[in-house]
Amino acid sequence: MASIKDVAAAAGVSVATVSRVLNSHPSVSPDARTRVLAAVESLGYRPNAVARSLRTAQTRTLGLVISDVLNPYFGELARSVEDEARGLGYSVIIGNADERPELQDHHVRTLLDRRIDGLLVSPTDGASPLMLDAARAGTPMVFVDRWIPGVDVPVVRSDGRGAVRDLVAHLHGLGHRRLAIIAGPAATTTGSERVDAFRGALASYEIELPDAYIGQGDFQADSGRRVTEAFLDLPEPPQAVFAADNLMALGALDAIRARGLRVPDDIAVAAFDDIPWFVHTDPPITAIAQPTKDLGRAAVRALVDRIEGRVPESVTLPAHLVVRRSCGEPPQTPTSMERSNG
Amino acid sequence: MASIKDVAAAAGVSVATVSRVLNSHPSVSPDARTRVLAAVESLGYRPNAVARSLRTAQTRTLGLVISDVLNPYFGELARSVEDEARGLGYSVIIGNADERPELQDHHVRTLLDRRIDGLLVSPTDGASPLMLDAARAGTPMVFVDRWIPGVDVPVVRSDGRGAVRDLVAHLHGLGHRRLAIIAGPAATTTGSERVDAFRGALASYEIELPDAYIGQGDFQADSGRRVTEAFLDLPEPPQAVFAADNLMALGALDAIRARGLRVPDDIAVAAFDDIPWFVHTDPPITAIAQPTKDLGRAAVRALVDRIEGRVPESVTLPAHLVVRRSCGEPPQTPTSMERSNG
DNA sequence: ATCCTTCGTGTAATCGATTCCACGTAGCCA
DNA sequence: TGGCTACGTGGAATCGATTACACGAAGGAT
Numbered sequence: 001m002a003s004i005k006d007v008a009a010a011a012g013v014s015v016a017t018v019s020r021v022l023n024s025h026p027s028v029s030p031d032a033r034t035r036v037l038a039a040v041e042s043l044g045y046r047p048n049a050v051a052r053s054l055r056t057a058q059t060r061t062l063g064l065v066i067s068d069v070l071n072p073y074f075g076e077l078a079r080s081v082e083d084e085a086r087g088l089g090y091s092v093i094i095g096n097a098d099e100r101p102e103l104q105d106h107h108v109r110t111l112l113d114r115r116i117d118g119l120l121v122s123p124t125d126g127a128s129p130l131m132l133d134a135a136r137a138g139t140p141m142v143f144v145d146r147w148i149p150g151v152d153v154p155v156v157r158s159d160g161r162g163a164v165r166d167l168v169a170h171l172h173g174l175g176h177r178r179l180a181i182i183a184g185p186a187a188t189t190t191g192s193e194r195v196d197a198f199r200g201a202l203a204s205y206e207i208e209l210p211d212a213y214i215g216q217g218d219f220q221a222d223s224g225r226r227v228t229e230a231f232l233d234l235p236e237p238p239q240a241v242f243a244a245d246n247l248m249a250l251g252a253l254d255a256i257r258a259r260g261l262r263v264p265d266d267i268a269v270a271a272f273d274d275i276p277w278f279v280h281t282d283p284p285i286t287a288i289a290q291p292t293k294d295l296g297r298a299a300v301r302a303l304v305d306r307i308e309g310r311v312p313e314s315v316t317l318p319a320h321l322v323v324r325r326s327c328g329e330p331p332q333t334p335t336s337m338e339r340s341n342g
Numbered sequence: 343m344a345s346i347k348d349v350a351a352a353a354g355v356s357v358a359t360v361s362r363v364l365n366s367h368p369s370v371s372p373d374a375r376t377r378v379l380a381a382v383e384s385l386g387y388r389p390n391a392v393a394r395s396l397r398t399a400q401t402r403t404l405g406l407v408i409s410d411v412l413n414p415y416f417g418e419l420a421r422s423v424e425d426e427a428r429g430l431g432y433s434v435i436i437g438n439a440d441e442r443p444e445l446q447d448h449h450v451r452t453l454l455d456r457r458i459d460g461l462l463v464s465p466t467d468g469a470s471p472l473m474l475d476a477a478r479a480g481t482p483m484v485f486v487d488r489w490i491p492g493v494d495v496p497v498v499r500s501d502g503r504g505a506v507r508d509l510v511a512h513l514h515g516l517g518h519r520r521l522a523i524i525a526g527p528a529a530t531t532t533g534s535e536r537v538d539a540f541r542g543a544l545a546s547y548e549i550e551l552p553d554a555y556i557g558q559g560d561f562q563a564d565s566g567r568r569v570t571e572a573f574l575d576l577p578e579p580p581q582a583v584f585a586a587d588n589l590m591a592l593g594a595l596d597a598i599r600a601r602g603l604r605v606p607d608d609i610a611v612a613a614f615d616d617i618p619w620f621v622h623t624d625p626p627i628t629a630i631a632q633p634t635k636d637l638g639r640a641a642v643r644a645l646v647d648r649i650e651g652r653v654p655e656s657v658t659l660p661a662h663l664v665v666r667r668s669c670g671e672p673p674q675t676p677t678s679m680e681r682s683n684g
Numbered sequence: 685a686t687c688c689t690t691c692g693t694g695t696a697a698t699c700g701a702t703t704c705c706a707c708g709t710a711g712c713c714a
Numbered sequence: 715t716g717g718c719t720a721c722g723t724g725g726a727a728t729c730g731a732t733t734a735c736a737c738g739a740a741g742g743a744t
Contacts, residue, residue, distance in 0.1 A: 001479075003730055014694045019732060027692055044475070049455040050395045051730035054699050059392065070417055079411055082438060091452055093435050096424060110433055113391040133386070137343075221618070253622055276563070280595055282624030345700055356724045361702055369722055393700030396729050 002043040010039035022047060053115065062303060063111035064120045065095040065104055067146075067188075067219065071247055072275040073292060074122070077144065080296030081120060088304050090117070099185070099219055101125040108134065118303045122146045125187040140306040144299040146189045154306070154314045156299040160272060161197045163288040166321040167270055168201035170286070171240050174328035176268055180213035180238035182227045182248045191219075194244045194272055213238055217248045224251025232259060232267075240268035240327060246275050249285060268327040284324035291317045344385040352381035364389060395457065404645060405453035406462045407437040407446055409488075409561065413589055414617040415634060416464070419486065422638030423462060430646050432459070441527075441561055443467040450476065460645045464488045467529040482648040486641040488531045496648070496656045498641040502614065503539045505630040508663040509612055510543035512628070513582050516670035518610055522555035522580035524569045524590045533561075536586045536614055555580055559590045566593025574601060574609075582610035582669060588617050591627060610669040626666035633659045 008015045013032055020028045021036040028036075039045070053059045062085050066074045082092045093116065095107025104124045108131055111119060118140035121131065127148070135141050135153050147155040171179060181198050184191030199209045212234055215227030224243055228251065231238055243249035249271035256263055263269050263283055271278070274289035298315040306312040350357045355374055362370045363378040370378075381387070395401045404427050408416045424434045435458065437449025446466045450473055453461060460482035463473065469490070477483050477495050489497040513521060523540050526533030541551045554576060557569030566585055570593065573580055585591035591613035598605055605611050605625055613620070616631035640657040648654040 004732095005730080015731080016694060016696095016733075017692085020693090023732080025733095027690095029692060032692080046451070046455055048396075048457060048730055049452075050392055050401065050457050051699090052732080053392045054390075054396050054701085055730080055732045057699075069411075069421055070414070072412070072414070075412055075417055079438060086448075091435070091456075093433070096421060106428075109388070110391075113388055114433075115390060115392050250618065250622060276592065277619040277623070280592060280623045281619070282622065282626075284624075346702095347700080357701080358703075358724060358726095359722085362723090365702080367703095369720095371722060374722080390700050393729090394702075396731085397700080397702045399729075 001048075002045045003048065004045075006043055007036065007039045007045050010043060011035040057115075058117050059115050060089060061091045061093060061114070061116045062118050062120060062300070063093050063095065063107075063114075063116040065097055065107050065111070066122050067097050067099050067104075067124050068247075069094070069096045071219070071245070071273075072277070073246060073273040073290070076275075076292045077122075077296045080293040081144075081300055084297045084300040085304075088300065090300075090304065097124045099124050101128060104128060105130050112139065118142070118307045120144055120299055120303055123148050123188070125185070127187075140303060142299050142303040142306065142312065144295060149189070154302050154312045156295055156302055156315045158290040158295060158317045158319045160194060160288055160290070160319040161200070163319040163321045164194070164197040165201040165204075167242065167286070167288060168198070168205065170321065170323060171268065171270070171327055172205050172207075174268070176239040176327070177207060178213070178236065178238045179207065179209070179240045179242065180215065180231050181209070182215045182217045182224050182241060182243045182252060184217060184219050184244045184248075186216075188219075190272075191244065198242060217244065217251075219245045219247060221247045221251040221254070224248030225255045226251070228252040228255035232256070232261070238267070240270065243269070243271045246271050246273040246278070246287070249287075253281065264326050264328045270327055274322050278322075278324065281326075283326050285326045286324045287322050288319050289322050290319045343390075344387045345390065346387075348385055349378065349381045349387050352385060353377040399457075400459050401457050402431060403433045403435060403456070403458045404460050404462060404642070405435050405437065405449075405456075405458040407439055407449050407453070408464050409439050409441050409446075409466050410589075411436070411438045413561070413587070413615075414619070415588060415615040415632070418617075418634045419464075419638050422635040423486075423642055426639045426642040427646075430642065432642075432646065439466045441466050443470060446470060447472050454481065460484070460649045462486055462641055462645055465490050465530070467527070469529075482645060484641050484645040484648065484654065486637060491531070496644050496654045498637055498644055498657045500632040500637060500659045500661045502536060502630055502632070502661040503542070505661040505663045506536070506539040507543040507546075509584065509628070509630060510540070510547065512663065512665060513610065513612070513669055514547050514549075516610070518581040518669070519549060520555070520578065520580045521549065521551070521582045521584065522557065522573050523551070524557045524559045524566050524583060524585040524594060526559060526561045526586045526590075528558075530561075532614075533586065540584060559586065559593075561587045561589060563589045563593035563596070566590030567597045568593070570594040570597035574598070574603075580609070582612065585611070585613045588613050588615040588620070588629070591629075595623065605668050606670045612669055616664050620664075620666065623668075625668050627668045628666045629664050630661050631664050632661045 004015045004018050008018045017032055018036050021033050064081055068074055078094055085092045097104035101124050105128055120142050122145040135151050141153045143153055143155045145157055183195045186192050202209050217223035217227050241252050243252050252269055271285055271287045274287035278285040278287050294317055302312040346357045346360050350360045359374055360378050363375050406423055410416055420436055427434045439446035443466050447470055462484050464487045477493050483495045485495055485497045487499055523537055525537045528534050544551050559565035559569050583594050585594050594611055613627055613629045616629035620627040620629050636659055644654040
């Protein structure tokens with residue numbers, strides 16, 4: 001593979017001149033420029049990004065560590081992050097933590113070793129010393145979706161409290177009173193927050209959230225299945241189950257179906273995170289939709305601001321309820337609402 | 343950030359010795375080794391992968407260029423690729439081509455600029471000069487799922503012909519005679535192959551595949567919707583529609599539902615690529631399942647073989663039919679078959 | 685004509701590692 | 715004791731870029 005020296009030799013100039021041409025430095029004669037460009041062309045030369053990074057101490061690469069690529073929510077997030085980053089001239093390396101703290105640390109470490117310019121993280125657990133050190137050491141960092149309290153890092157996320165209130169109102173309006181939640185891991189902010197929001201919303205209807213109606217999940221489908229089975233085994237099973245993410249809702253659907261029960265006639269189901277498939281499940285699932293694309297965009301912008309010396313801002317965007325049929329009677333205008341997650 | 347020089351200074355040795363310790367070179371005294379390790383520890387030193395790559399001319403990184411991350415099939419593929427690569431000591435950089443040739447080229451180019459050790463590609467179009475050049479120039483490369491004919495690069499894919507025959511037998515057994523297909527782009531091998539397999543299978547029942555029953559899709563949901571609408575507008579609409587990927591099947595479902603028709607009573611639907619959501623759609627979708635995890639694993643192994651000087655092998659694994667309810671009467675043992683995509 | 689800019693260019697240092705080569709020391713054998 | 719091998723170590727070259735600095739030529743001002 002041709003190096004800058006080969007180009008210099010072919011063009012009859014020094015490597016410095018080649019570099020100047022390639023970086024559009026002003027003080028290069030037109031003659032030299034055309035000779036260099038011709039040499040570049042004929043050799044098919046492409047600058048070695050590794051060498052460039054070593055010298056300039058920047059890689060123009062962002063790291064993105066997410067909890068689970070197979071979750072369509074994170075897939076969409078990853079995609080919007082990559083889109084926005086590309087627009088700003090950055091590449092993205094994605095690390096899939098699979099909800100496992102040690103895997104998350106593995107990815108953070110390799111990304112740091114590769115000297116990425118900044119890190120976007122949706123932390124799997126609350127207290128990775130590695131991440132805290134990195135933040136303290138000044139690595140540009142931004143949390144997306146989830147965050148670690150007490151760490152001075154901008155957070156880009158959505159606030160689901162309003163939407164959860166709307167959901168509870170919807171469930172209450174349909175006559176449901178015994179409402180349960182499949183929570184995410186307590187170590188994640190989204191895990192605990194969603195429970196709090198749910199409990200808070202129930203309180204305004206003077207409904208309690210007993211411990212038996214709080215199931216511990218891990219954001220994976222299997223845990224949703226397990227928790228739902230436990231709910232159904234209760235002497236007084238809940239009338240509605242709210243899953244804190246889409247995969248656990250899938251598991252809940254599995255468990256309910258396996259018992260021969262019907263949604264929503266026997267039990268209502270709702271989920272946090274709306275995804276295209278929810279339109280096509282049986283029945284279509286009522287869900288809380290996050291502005292995922294906007295979150296990804298905002299996160300990249302905040303991170304790049306931080307990298308390029310500007311002051312990054314935390315961003316909180318509202319989520320909203322998308323009513324479908326999984327909690328009871330169809331909404332008034334089903335067709336207009338079914339599509340709202342595009 | 344501490345460099346090898348800082349470690350050398352702290353340990354009172356030369357950088358050469360530090361490097362030897364870090365690369366477990368045999369000829370280092372126990373004393374020097376412990377001093378170096380202590381210095382590494384106390385400084386929190388981590389080797390700069392960029393510098394190391396420059397010197398050793400290897401990055402221990404694989405590039406993976408896929409057509410669409412949002413497609414659960416590719417999501418699963420990406421995940422198994424990353425898993426296997428990590429096990430072999432490689433990182434993976436994913437590029438999402440979004441079925442756009444120019445975006446695919448963009449990613450191939452940046453990956454090459456970053457001097458990845460090898461490239462895994464599921465080509466979006468048939469003839470990217472860039473990729474041909476790279477292959478010719480000796481870049482270790484392996485095609486996954488799709489490939490470019492006539493290029494001397496190992497291919498890891500699955501053969502769906504047997505499964506397509508099973509599907510046609512299934513449809514025929516249910517009494518369907520007018521069978522249509524939503525094809526992928528003709529420029530992709532999976533696009534044309536699946537049509538050929540379908541036509542071949544129909545031939546053994548002496549059923550023709552008229553042009554009107556071949557819809558041109560692009561592997562995205564919207565195209566499935568569009569094509570299906572056209573099918574339904576035909577004077578004699580098909581009795582069954584086979585979508586060449588899961589997203590187009592989703593679009594087909596949309597279009598059918600929008601007309602107020604029912605699956606499978608009014609029209610049968612089947613898809614290539616099985617995904618977990620198909621168990622939960624209304625109705626559950628009959629699909630052809632690829633051994634996605636195995637494909638990812640085999641692709642990485644082939645690529646690493648090539649990188650490390652061994653002889654890589656092309657691999658073809660069989661796909662299989664998973665019968666659910668979208669084509670007609672439920673199978674005999676629904677519960678055991680519904681889960682078969684794990 | 686002399687001096688001072690300005691401009692284009694090349695030389696060489698540098699980034700942080702790896703690794704070849706040379707050198708000194710110690711141990712072993714004769 | 716002399717010579718040989720083996721081992722541990724450091725110096726310095728190297729990977730491929732960027733960039734500070736120096737330098738020569740040209741052009742303008744005085």
